[in-house]
């Protein structure tokens with residue numbers, strides 16, 4: 078089926094974030110204070126929103142956050158298609174650095190997009206993260 082990528086409202090991103098990332102927490106847990114200032118992108122399969130990611134631009138570069146694909150749609154390349162698109166968007170918005178707080182089990186995935194591990198690690202909500210970045 079044909080897939081398309083579009084900017085979406087934050088509310089649409091929230092649905093997938095909650096369903097995929099933190100289904101056991103209350104719905105508000107996945108909302109970010111910065112969501113009003115962010116750019117939210119979604120990949121649609123037909124009319125169905127299957128993958129989302131949000132981009133936040135500041136002086137430290139472009140940070141992507143809350144990247145999630147519906148469980149039954151994972152491993153089909155949707156996340157990769159969306160992430161490649163959003164990294165180009167970050168560049169065209171003038172960012173010189175793209176970065177993320179990567180879940181430790183996603184490090185190899187992000188390396189495929191040219192992101193490299195920094196030496197900044199932390200734990201949040203019982204999960205381990207490392208900051209990864211790419212200079213554009």
Ligand SMILES: CC(C)(COP(=O)(O)OP(=O)(O)OC[C@H]1O[C@@H](n2cnc3c(N)ncnc32)[C@H](O)[C@@H]1OP(=O)(O)O)[C@@H](O)C(=O)NCCC(=O)NCCS
Pocket residue numbers: 097098128143144145146147150151152153154155156157158178179180183185186
């Ligand atoms: C991270 C996440 C968004 C990736 O989305 P996705 O749509 O599954 O991404 P892709 O399908 O492009 O890639 C996933 C894997 O499938 C592989 N893949 C991509 N296309 C494929 C295809 N056509 N056939 C087989 N495998 C494929 C990719 O190489 C990748 O492998 P890897 O995990 O071993 O590196 C998704 O796994 C997810 O929502 N995870 C839970 C939330 C989360 O962890 N978010 C990230 C926080 S840092």
